[in-house]
Structure formats: C-alpha cells, structure tokens
Amino acid sequence: MTATPAIVKHEFIGLKVKIAHCSNSKCTGIAGTIVDETRNTFVVLDGNKRKTIIKDQTIFHFTLPDSTVIEIDGNLLVGRPEERLKKRLRRLW
Numbered sequence: 001m002t003a004t005p006a007i008v009k010h011e012f013i014g015l016k017v018k019i020a021h022c023s024n025s026k027c028t029g030i031a032g033t034i035v036d037e038t039r040n041t042f043v044v045l046d047g048n049k050r051k052t053i054i055k056d057q058t059i060f061h062f063t064l065p066d067s068t069v070i071e072i073d074g075n076l077l078v079g080r081p082e083e084r085l086k087k088r089l090r091r092l093w
Contacts, residue, residue, distance in 0.1 A: 009084060015034055015062050016031070017044060018061040020060065020061050020071060021059040022058045023057040030046050041053060042060075056074055059071060060074060
C-alpha cells in the first residue's frame with residue numbers, strides 16, 4: 001500500500017514498525033514498537049532495548065491497527081509531529 005497524505009499525518013507512537021532499509025546497515029531489520037518521536041528520530045522498543053532510528057534516509061514498514069502494512073519513506077516524516085499535521089504534501093501518484 002502506498003502512503004497517502006492522511007497516513008503521513010497519522011500518530012506513529014504505539015505502532016509496530018520494521019526498518020526495511022536504512023543508510024546505517026546496523027539498523028536494517030530492527031522491529032518493535034515506537035515509544036517516542038522527535039523531529040529527526042523515532043525511538044523503537046526492540047525487545048527490552050530502546051533503539052533510536054533516524055528518520056532521514058530510512059524506509060519504514062508500519063503495521064496499522066487493522067493489520068495493514070504500509071511502506072513510508074522517512075524523508076516524508078522529518079519534522080515535529082505537531083508540525084507534520086500542518087505540512088502540505090505534493091501528490092506524486
């Protein structure tokens with residue numbers, strides 16, 4: 001499923017996430033629950049460890065509550081969560 005403007009403006013804390021691709025190869029494959037979000041990072045609870053993942057240059061697979069898996073480029077998510085609601089996105093599809 002492709003990302004729509006409504007999905008990009010979604011609240012991500014509490015969602016399951018898997019890192020599909022990252023510029024840092026050590027981060028690729030990390031899976032867990034998002035517990036915090038800052039302007040440039042997600043904090044993912046992977047088992048009992050908290051791992052900080054940079055949004056830029058990362059491709060995420062999010063699992064929504066209805067078990068739908070979507071892929072979002074982290075470049076679309078850079079910015080504070082409250083500012084992301086105000087941001088206008090160009091439709092590329």
